[in-house]
Amino acid sequence: MRVYRRGGKKSVAIVGAGPGGLAAAMLLAQRGFRVQVFEKQDVIGGRNAEVRLGEYRFDLGPTFLMMKFLLDELFAEGGRKSTDYLQFKKLDPMYALAFPDKTMLARSHPEQMKAEIDRHFPGEGANLERFLKRESLRFQKLYPCLQKPYGTVASLISPTLLAAVPHIAAGRSLYSVLGDYFRSDELRLAFTFQSKYLGMSPWDCPGLFTMIPYTEHAHGVYHVMGGLARISHAFAQISREEGAEIHTSSSVARVLLDGRRAVGVQLASGEKIPSDDVIINADFGHAMATLFPASDLGRYKPSRLRKRKFSCSTFMMYLGLDRTYDAEHHMIVFARDYKRNIEAITRGQDGSEDMSLYIRNSCANDAYCAPAGHSALYILVPVANNSSGIEWGERKHALREHVMRTLRDRTPYGDVSAHIQRELIVTPQDWEQKYSVFLGATFNMAHSWNQMLYMRPHNQFEQFSNCYLVGGGTHPGSGLPTIFESARISANLLCQKYQIPHPANKPLEVVPA
Ligand SMILES: Cc1cc2nc3c(=O)[nH]c(=O)nc-3n(C[C@H](O)[C@H](O)[C@H](O)COP(=O)(O)OP(=O)(O)OC[C@H]3O[C@@H](n4cnc5c(N)ncnc54)[C@H](O)[C@@H]3O)c2cc1C
Structure with a gap:
């Protein structure tokens, strides 16, 4: 296993210790950057924090872990194993779906899922095989597009994206695409309610997000023993092992600018922390409303942001x-x-x-x-x-x-x-x-066609140099796997800027239908 540690001690200040900020901290600390994370709350994790009520423990937000293999990849980059830090349980049934007149179990094995579909929707079970087969191709074509940055218009004509175009289900909603497979309305809902993970309606959510039900059925849904909040804690532990500092109860009041270049952060206490680069993990809209002068933000000034579509x-x-x-x-x-x-x-x-x-x-x-x-x-x-x-x-x-x-x-x-x-x-x-x-929009800016890829706030934030975004508000979007990808994309962009080697993404795990 090759481990990358050649950051040349460039310094990075990260605003926010949510899963996006902590994943970026872990990757950059492993790659040799001097990392400081500033979190306004007295605990880490953001929406992925743990809630304690007496002896009861809850996840504040995320409870479904999908695409666990991505998490494994992030740990492996530093020569670590995810299972040394976290204990996973693959769920079967993945979940129960309660319709007004029946409750169907979503089974993690396709044969059992097919039988469950036939039990409730006679004759529809065979359609699952078609769904898995065709959606596997869409997933293989589209997911790699989400692993790249879209900082320029030219990036929209990359070979990866062009190869994916026939699979984007342009102009179709998730609900409409599922109609290609299943006749029953309830069965379509069983494969489209996942648009709620993006805070969207199946009738508005772009059809390409069949990737979400596909990955659930192909790769499984996991629980992390002790709660998914442990993911953020594992990232924090590794970040510290690699020399990063994580400061809780440390609210950032503003990003320090030299013209249009970020040069550090100023804490609410007044202390100034100079850094070569700044990464913003705070909720994107909140960051725009609080960390920069509105006059510097152009299309992202809060008054214009409010007119956009949010989850x-x-x-x-x-x-x-x-x-x-x-x-x-x-x-x-x-x-x-x-x-x-x-x-x-x-x-x-x-x-x-x-x-x-x-x-x-x-x-x-x-x-x-x-x-x-x-x-x-x-x-x-x-x-x-x-x-x-x-x-x-x-x-x-x-x-x-x-x-x-x-x-x-x-x-x-x-x-x-x-x-x-x-x-x-x-x-x-x-x-x-x-x-x-x-706006309390828990899943960030909506994932509509005009707010994705190049049209979503860029990983190298387009308003300021030396300023990067990670988390659900930037590309590729909300949800833990895409948040991890945002951290990896921004960490890679930083490495490329300083000519620091970083590992290439592993080819996607392909599960035969
Ligand atoms: C109820 C709910 C359920 C969800 N369920 C799932 C699920 O099952 N599966 C899934 O994959 N995803 C789920 N998500 C979506 C997503 O995974 C989480 O919202 C995720 O925690 C977002 O991570 P983030 O890194 O973008 O931001 P956050 O977790 O919001 O982290 C941002 C951090 O920045 C801090 N901050 C803000 N301003 C400042 C400042 N000025 N100075 C310092 N710190 C600051 C905040 O306090 C916070 O800690 C869910 C979300 C919610 C809300």
């Missing part, structure tokens, strides 16, 4: 309960009229009368999350982001009651109210005010 938000409930439940690790409950529910959220309206929700019962596989005989339930309700003007101080009580009713009427959990020992609610306003997420 939905999430209403979160973290419940510590004094009993266990015989329920799957992940469960998605579809609104009776899912399309209407999603369209209401997209329009900024309240879709909660007939809501969809996601429940994570981590204790099904992981004893760490609660004391023996207890459970830690994580409930996520997709809701409109803060451009809706919804006043959550009042609204949250009513929504909590809707969630309780949905749990009672539509899930194996029934009436949980008498079992609640601990409870935390996070509203879209909390995402914005406590977690520094612009």
